[in-house]
Amino acid sequence: MDDRNIQFMFWGLATAWGLLAIYVVMLAAREGRLKKQLDSLKRMIEEKQ
Amino acid sequence: MAKNIRLGLGALVGMLLLRNLYIILFNLPDEMEQGPVYRIFYYHLPAFFAAILCYITALVASSMYLIKKNLRYDAIAMSATEVGLAFAAVNLITGMIWGRISWGIWWAWDARLTWALICWLVYFGYLMLRQAIDDPTERAKNSAVLSIFAFVSVAITYKAIEWWRTQHPGPVLSIRTGKQLIDPVMENMLYMNFLALATLAVLMVIIRLNQEEMQRQIDGLRRRAHAI
Numbered sequence: 001m002d003d004r005n006i007q008f009m010f011w012g013l014a015t016a017w018g019l020l021a022i023y024v025v026m027l028a029a030r031e032g033r034l035k036k037q038l039d040s041l042k043r044m045i046e047e048k049q
Numbered sequence: 050m051a052k053n054i055r056l057g058l059g060a061l062v063g064m065l066l067l068r069n070l071y072i073i074l075f076n077l078p079d080e081m082e083q084g085p086v087y088r089i090f091y092y093h094l095p096a097f098f099a100a101i102l103c104y105i106t107a108l109v110a111s112s113m114y115l116i117k118k119n120l121r122y123d124a125i126a127m128s129a130t131e132v133g134l135a136f137a138a139v140n141l142i143t144g145m146i147w148g149r150i151s152w153g154i155w156w157a158w159d160a161r162l163t164w165a166l167i168c169w170l171v172y173f174g175y176l177m178l179r180q181a182i183d184d185p186t187e188r189a190k191n192s193a194v195l196s197i198f199a200f201v202s203v204a205i206t207y208k209a210i211e212w213w214r215t216q217h218p219g220p221v222l223s224i225r226t227g228k229q230l231i232d233p234v235m236e237n238m239l240y241m242n243f244l245a246l247a248t249l250a251v252l253m254v255i256i257r258l259n260q261e262e263m264q265r266q267i268d269g270l271r272r273r274a275h276a277i
Contacts, residue, residue: 002084005084005085006086008086008150011146012086012088012092012093012143012147013092015142016093016139016143019139020135020139023135027256027260031256031259031263037267038263041274042270044274045270045273049277
């Protein structure tokens, strides 16, 4: 079997996993950013009151 | 409680994906004509169906928004569309990698591939449109209408391999053709990986939806902070 066949299989599977992993990392980063914003706003409002 | 459900679902998806990967790589035989590269299909096809599942969710949620005017439906539509785009990107790029080795080219402007790309661009446009409108009600209304029209491109993409003669292979699944065109063991693995990717898509939509809720809380708190 052609070596390129196995290489392309590897790249195909790696791309599928990689793209989904990138999206999961983006989701986690957004979640962290939103939590930080939410906490700081809550603190700010408590201090103002 | 909700966090535990998310963690449980995440663990389940992780185990299912790893189990499937092991079977795909080590248990299933090579395809007679294509060799090992055919394994890309175990992600290419299920990712397409997971994306369709997301787009159907977006269609239903958008329609519900126009009927009920509840912003929760708009958030569901947006979350499902974003997740659908991620899966559609997996479908498009894995297809290109398979095409390079099987056809000798990265891309063919045949009906299926072209419509799949149009579909991706239309839904990407949906997300761009949302960025451009500040008023939440106006944004939700315009996005819902676009989402409903965008679904036409999903239907055309799905039917393209039946309506036109394409370089892209025709339908192979027995649930669509009524005939056993591929080995049942290979077909079952496609369904198993669809189950894994569809569960992952559901989990991602739940997480994204939760983030929309957090964003709404942040917007509310910002208004309150300005008012104080």
